[in-house]
Amino acid sequence: MLSANLSATFYLISGVLFILALRGLSSPETSRQGNFFGILGMIIAITVTFLSIGNFSSGLVVVIIFLLIGGLIGAFIAYKIPMTAMPELVAGFHSLVGLAAVFVAIAAFLNPEAFNLGKPGNIKLGSLIEMSIGAAVGAITFSGSIIAFLKLQGIMSGSPITFKGQHPLNAIILISIIVLTYLLCSTQSSNLFWILLAISFLIGFLLIIPIGGADMPVVISMLNSYSGWAAAGIGFTLENTALIITGALVGSSGAILSYIMCKGMNRSFFNVILGGFGANEKSTSSQNKEQRPVKSGNADDAAFLMKNASSVIIVPGYGMAVAQAQHALREMVDTLKKNDIKVSYAIHPVAGRMPGHMNVLLAEANVPYDEVFELEEINNDFANADVAFVIGANDVTNPVAKTDPQSPIYGMPVLDVEKCKSVLFVKRSLSPGYAGIDNDLFYKENTLMLFADAKKMTEDITKNL
Amino acid sequence: MEIDPFIFRLSIFILSIFIGYYVVWSVTPSLHTPLMSVTNAISSVIIVGAIIAGLAGNSDAILNTSSIFGFLAISLAAINIFGGFLVTQRMLAMYKKKNKDK
Secondary structure (H helix, E strand, O other), X not given: OOOHHHHHHHHHHHHHHHHHXXXXXXXXXXXXXXXXXXXXXXXXXXXXXXXXXXXXXOHHHHHHHHHHHHHHHHHHHHHHOOHHHHHHHHHHHHHHHHHHHHHHHHHHHHOHHHHOOEEOOEEOHHXXXXXXXXXXXXXXXXXXXXXXXXXXXXXXXXXXXXXXXXXXXXXXXXXXXXXXXXXXXXXXXXXXXHHHHHHHHHHHHHHHOOOOHHHHHHHHHHHHHHHHHHHHHHHHHHOOHHHHHHHHHHHHHHHHHHHHHHHXXXXXXXXXXXXXXXXXXXXXXXXXXXXXXXXXXXXXXXXXXXXXXXXXXXXXXXXXXXXXXXXXXHHHHHHHHHOOOEXXXXXXXXXXXXXXXXXXXXXXXXXXXXXXXXXXXXXXXXXXXXXXXXXXXXXXXXXXXXXXXXXXXXXXXXXXXXXXXXXXXXXXXXXXXXXXXXXXXXXXXOEEEEEOOHHHHHHHHHHHO | OOOOHHHHHHHHHHHHHHHHHHHHHOOOHHHHHHXXXXXXXXXXXXXXXXXXXXXXXXXXXXXXXHHHHHHHHHHHHHHHHHHHHHHXXXXXXXXXXXXXXX
């Protein structure tokens, strides 16, 4: 059995290893080592927990069994999941962290003696507050992530669900969570604890339903942050340094990602949270829809343009993921490179359904990461490039964001695709993107629309090169 | 007068938020997806609480309500730990530089 001081020291070490795990992600070269530090930190934390309890009764077998069941399921999912489904996977994982936090809080509430928190009905005040916060945030993370998961999977419609009095209702629930926490601490009543959990589940659900599918990158990052704060709350209850450090790291990580995503869409965080985006915009855009001439071409034309180019910039978006076109795209680029054409990739911060989604898909298709550039790095290169190949992206290339102050996406940073000598735009139809607005790029002189499935079109172009 | 240990934990918490802030800003945007999956995995260190709860029952009554919640939380957190680290590993293994991949 480890002494309390020794185990606390080990928890601190695993906390430091978790910091190093995140630090490793500053570049792809160090990232694998970082992940190893993370695994090491986790092994230390779990081992120390077993040793510090030192109670190897029959309960241990049950614990190991549950650990292995979870581990096997997790490993199975990790190996089977297609890379295109990463947003759903992460949302699902967030919900599990939230639920685990809730369960630990319940366990601590029912049996505080096991955690040295006092006796049932007479739990230390500080611990009770921390426990309630952990449980409430955990419950919000759980139900919010479930909704995010259902929306990403397409089981639930991605369009925002709004109703009258939504915001006042949410405000009332949030206030009652605070009041309930206060009452719970003064009465120690278990009934209040259950009610607190129930309305926290409810508010998580209500907070996410009005947010549209397009805002999922923000929602996922935000829930990532919540799962961290829930873990930190439980960490305070358990007086566990590893958990407090991790909770703070994850909490600030998610908050930063939410900020980056909001900035990528030029929207304020509150604007996203209050929801409803993409529902009201659609009606205005349909009114001023005029018929404008569009040039459309086939794979042959596209191949001709690219063959005569000296540099090509590829702009991938969520549509590429939907069409599973990343491998076909890489083959096309290989052929281009054989013809001594310089190719690079331009990634907008909110391309895809979660931060960095496009980068993972390109990496999966064996695209070297030093050919892939972020918006700020590559935006000036469009003016010198011969061909921009837009595949599955839409709103992030819309020049309206720079020219029309009336547009809902005005001010959003966009890729200056229209500055290229010619633009090839792969798309199924002229339908607007998720922001519900027409893309001016379609009607430019130098734009050639390629109406087809992204994967099929890319393969056809490769054949014609 | 002695300082409440809570203050020490609060200090660790606040300082960790700052560490997190600077460390996460230095994460390259192309690795934001692995960042999310690895933060998922490490936040499942909540499993330590679940293990304590799970082992709290005495040998006569392993399955009291509190430890059942502990067991369930162990499984949930374990899914995340194994799933999170392995899927991160899988993703990171795909990031290759130009010269290696000809």
